[in-house]
Amino acid sequence: MCDITIHLLPNAKQSGIVSFAILQNDTIYIKMKVHAPPKKGKANKAMLTILAERLSLNKSSLKMLSKHSSPIKKIYIDKDCEEIIELFKRNNPVTL
Template sequence: MAPYRVEPGGLTLHLRVTPNAGLDRIEGFETRDDGHEVLRLRVKAVPDKGKANAAVIVLLAKALGTSKSQISVVSGDTARQKTVFIAGDPGILAAAVAKLI
């Protein structure tokens, strides 16, 4: 199962985030024990008052070539497992996510 789902007006991306890491980076796709795939991210920000979520949005925006305002956390605000929605052309976004491997 792919870590993203094409939606009208964008795509939904499933993440596994590790906050308080040494540096911000995208580690690639990972298959979880339940068979679902997620995109693994590490961010330097601490998980306090949305700082880690903001760092995730900045990292994804840079990697996908979109603006920060096009990305929003739709579930998992306080969890390591997150789902984000990225607004834009679904075909272009899916191709950009595929390049993150």
């Protein structure tokens, strides 16, 4: 079970992961931009789509734990954090 913190930046020119870090308490922190506006859940849907694609997972395996209107998102994934980190290393152009 792995919790990920995402700082979501909507209305960006390009969508994608800007940065990725592993914090001291083994929390995964991601900064992500999405082209979608923060209206009617469009930015959240875009974020979950990008995250699922990067991790080669189904969107149904991702659960948003935080308020939908906050720019800081808490995402729960039913996989071990070490496995998630390895998936990011294999599937992302972001330097880890």
